[in-house]
Amino acid sequence: IMPSLVGSEMCIRDRNICMAKSIIPRTKWSASKTALLNLLIEHGGQTIAELSNSLGVSVPYTTKTLNELIEDGLIEVTGKKDNYSKRAPKIYDLIASSGYFLGIDTGKQSLTFGICDFCGNMVAEPELIHFDYQDTPTCFDRFITLINEYIQKSGIERDLIKKACMSIGGRVNPEIGCAYNYFTCTEMPLAEALTERLYLPFCIDNDTRCMTYGEYLKGVCKGLRNIIFVNISWGIGIGIIFDGKLYLGKSGFSGEIGHMHIYNNDIICHCGKTGCMETETSGSALLRKMKEALENGGTSVLSDKVKNLHQELTLQDILDAIKKEDVLSIETLEKVAVELGTNLADIINIFNPEMLVIGGDLSVTGAYLTQPICMGIKKFSLNMVNEDSQIATSTLKEHAGLIGACLMARSKYLND
Numbered sequence: 001i002m003p004s005l006v007g008s009e010m011c012i013r014d015r016n017i018c019m020a021k022s023i024i025p026r027t028k029w030s031a032s033k034t035a036l037l038n039l040l041i042e043h044g045g046q047t048i049a050e051l052s053n054s055l056g057v058s059v060p061y062t063t064k065t066l067n068e069l070i071e072d073g074l075i076e077v078t079g080k081k082d083n084y085s086k087r088a089p090k091i092y093d094l095i096a097s098s099g100y101f102l103g104i105d106t107g108k109q110s111l112t113f114g115i116c117d118f119c120g121n122m123v124a125e126p127e128l129i130h131f132d133y134q135d136t137p138t139c140f141d142r143f144i145t146l147i148n149e150y151i152q153k154s155g156i157e158r159d160l161i162k163k164a165c166m167s168i169g170g171r172v173n174p175e176i177g178c179a180y181n182y183f184t185c186t187e188m189p190l191a192e193a194l195t196e197r198l199y200l201p202f203c204i205d206n207d208t209r210c211m212t213y214g215e216y217l218k219g220v221c222k223g224l225r226n227i228i229f230v231n232i233s234w235g236i237g238i239g240i241i242f243d244g245k246l247y248l249g250k251s252g253f254s255g256e257i258g259h260m261h262i263y264n265n266d267i268i269c270h271c272g273k274t275g276c277m278e279t280e281t282s283g284s285a286l287l288r289k290m291k292e293a294l295e296n297g298g299t300s301v302l303s304d305k306v307k308n309l310h311q312e313l314t315l316q317d318i319l320d321a322i323k324k325e326d327v328l329s330i331e332t333l334e335k336v337a338v339e340l341g342t343n344l345a346d347i348i349n350i351f352n353p354e355m356l357v358i359g360g361d362l363s364v365t366g367a368y369l370t371q372p373i374c375m376g377i378k379k380f381s382l383n384m385v386n387e388d389s390q391i392a393t394s395t396l397k398e399h400a401g402l403i404g405a406c407l408m409a410r411s412k413y414l415n416d
Contacts, residue, residue, distance in 0.1 A: 105210070131143075169207045
């Protein structure tokens with residue numbers, strides 16, 4: 001998929017990468033510093049004794065590591081422990097302004113930009129813009145310009161942005177920085193091309209995995225350790241967290257349940273195969289089924305647009321109609337949701353998660369989506385298994401991917 005580089009082109013690429021590496025500072029953390037920072041990220045401010053106990057190391061060693069991070073300007077004393085009459089231990093926490101992280105969430109025809117501080121709080125107003133993506137160098141140049149404009153408007157000094165992450169749909173290999181269906185026109189892995197053009201260390205990851213990570217740290221499943229996040233948008237995918245860690249798979253392609261062969265319906269999926277789960281249970285399936293219902297005489301607030309005005313129906317039209325309590329749209333969504341719940345019952349049986357989180361574009365419909373899904377799960381999963389698993393709706397909603405991308409950038413900065 002990536003064009004081969006030979007001769008002089010390879011030399012040019014190596015030279016450009018070396019230039020980017022010489023411009024961008026690389027920070028290396030000791031394992032103890034990284035572990036301590038990650039504890040504060042996940043659990044907030046703690047005392048030396050609490051940190052020492054969690055790390056499984058001595059108090060003097062924890063104190064030494066803390067002092068080094070204080071000298072680095074990353075940690076400070078934020079107060080003292082309550083309920084102590086004398087010598088209350090100090091609480092240490094991250095310094096929010098010690099670094100910032102840029103997130104970019106790519107949509108079907110949009111981009112969303114945002115920046116978080118070192119504590120993971122969004123500090124720059126998220127900006128959603130329309131973006132007509134094309135896999136061309138000209139479009140890539142436009143993309144670079146938009147990023148630079150957002151950084152300038154944010155008011156955050158560029159050298160304080162420690163790392164950036166872009167959330168992309170489809171197959172993404174985060175380890176080598178390759179996206180296989182987004183800006184394949186670049187002569188190097190996308191993450192390297194972005195790093196070179198923007199003079200910022202860049203990483204990329206799958207959109208569902210970013211949404212999962214955002215929800216895990218800042219959303220409805222904060223504090224849980226075993227989670228399945230279901231991204232119900234144009235397609236279907238899941239993000240997996242085992243024992244507090246994201247599961248990527250060998251090449252970062254885990255979670256593609258939408259392309260499991262489930263149906264003998266001869267409907268061609270966008271992956272090129274037939275009978276995939278998402279041909280009956282996704283946003284694209286909802287759009288197709290709604291068009292069929294209208295063509296077969298169904299009555300809806302959308303009837304005039306399709307039958308009289310002869311305008312193209314979109315997924316957003318259906319979501320808007322559901323907000324207006326359009327009966328046909330709600331009934332069509334319910335059929336898709338029950339079918340999806342039937343398939344998610346197998347996911348519950350396999351993974352036995354603490355929580356299954358419903359997110360993505362269709363999650364804005366709330367109980368119209370989640371109740372039929374719960375019915376399907378309850379009907380076809382094992383009772384002893386599904387009783388262990390809560391079913392919840394994303395609380396980060398449309399910003400889950402953006403927040404997750406910002407937090408993923410911070411994680412990569414600390415753990416690479």
